[in-house]
Amino acid sequence: MTDSGEPAGGDLIRPTPKIPVPDDVAAAVATLIRWAGDDPSREGLRDTPQRVARAWREYCSGYQDDPAHHLSRVFEEVGGYDEIVLLKDIPFQSHCEHHMAPIIGRAHIAYLPKDHVVGISKLARVLHAYARRLQVQERLTAEVADCIWAGLRPRGVAVVIEASHACMTARGVRTPGVGMVTSRMMGVFRDDERSRKEVLALMGRG
Ligand SMILES: Nc1nc2c(ncn2[C@@H]2O[C@H](COP(=O)(O)OP(=O)(O)OP(=O)(O)O)[C@@H](O)[C@H]2O)c(=O)[nH]1
Ligand SMILES: [Zn+2]
Numbered sequence: 001m002t003d004s005g006e007p008a009g010g011d012l013i014r015p016t017p018k019i020p021v022p023d024d025v026a027a028a029v030a031t032l033i034r035w036a037g038d039d040p041s042r043e044g045l046r047d048t049p050q051r052v053a054r055a056w057r058e059y060c061s062g063y064q065d066d067p068a069h070h071l072s073r074v075f076e077e078v079g080g081y082d083e084i085v086l087l088k089d090i091p092f093q094s095h096c097e098h099h100m101a102p103i104i105g106r107a108h109i110a111y112l113p114k115d116h117v118v119g120i121s122k123l124a125r126v127l128h129a130y131a132r133r134l135q136v137q138e139r140l141t142a143e144v145a146d147c148i149w150a151g152l153r154p155r156g157v158a159v160v161i162e163a164s165h166a167c168m169t170a171r172g173v174r175t176p177g178v179g180m181v182t183s184r185m186m187g188v189f190r191d192d193e194r195s196r197k198e199v200l201a202l203m204g205r206g
Contacts, residue, residue: 021053029053059095062132067143070125071151074116086110086202087123096167097134105137105163105179108203111148112156112188112195123148137163137182145184156187158199 029049030040038045087109094103109123130143145159160183169176188195200206 016054016058019054019057021050025053026050058132059093060133062129065125065129065132067126067129067147068151070122070129071118071148073122074118074152076116078113078117081117082113084110084112084199084202085117085120086199087120088203090124090127092127092131092163094131094133094135094137094140094163096165097136099167099171100134101165101167101170103131103135103137103163103165105161107144107162108158108160108205109144109148110156110158110189110199110202111152111154113152113154116152118152126151137161137165137180141182141184145186149186154187156189156195156199157184158186158189158196158203159184160200160203160205 026049029052033040033045033048040046040049090107090109092105092107094105095101096103107127109127126147127144130140130147141159141161144161145157148154148159149157160181162179162181164179168174168178185196189199190196197206
């Protein structure tokens with residue numbers, strides 16, 4: 001519980017603020033509903049264009065988030081710790097840029113520090129800042145790795161992302177149960193096979 005008596009992480013479960021939706025955005029959603037075969041003026045759909053528009057602001061809130069900013073505060077007093085730091089199994093949601101359909105997955109993000117570390121939650125914040133945009137999984141993986149590489153200047157970065165794409169499971173080829181795996185290895189994790197094996201083993205992908 002926080003000081004105000006709310007459950008920890010309460011700001012994540014507050015109702016979405018009712019930001020004003022521009023008329024043309026709501027009209028576009030109403031057009032889509034009509035095109036899908038329904039009547040946007042019927043009672044159950046009356047507020048849907050505004051709701052959908054606000055939902056999309058939330059799904060795409062990463063455009064208002066500067067990923068590099070999350071890595072600006074680092075800690076140097078880590079008792080000489082110079083082994084792998086791994087944040088494993090981070091759940092995330094994104095949307096594919098081809099169909100704007102959900103991408104749901106997990107990321108494993110590791111780095112080998114040189115002389116400082118970052119607060120561990122910041123690795124997840126970097127992931128979400130890029131995931132909450134229209135994406136392809138390859139670019140998401142590369143952007144997360146590149147951001148950590150540039151922001152922390154570590155000896156190595158390894159990012160592995162496993163995800164399921166609703167554009168493949170719920171439509172199109174309709175193949176449920178398939179997962180896409182992408183990875184980006186930088187520094188020692190790219191150049192040294194032993195380090196790469198070690199980080200992949202820690203990720204459970206040895
Ligand atoms: N490489 C990659 N492809 C993706 C990702 N998300 C979606 N796709 C693919 O993007 C492709 C878009 O292909 P198009 O032929 O233009 O679109 P489409 O006719 O809807 O294709 P189908 O999904 O095969 O029905 C599809 O093959 C999707 O599976 C991603 O993150 N990475
Ligand atoms: Zn897609």
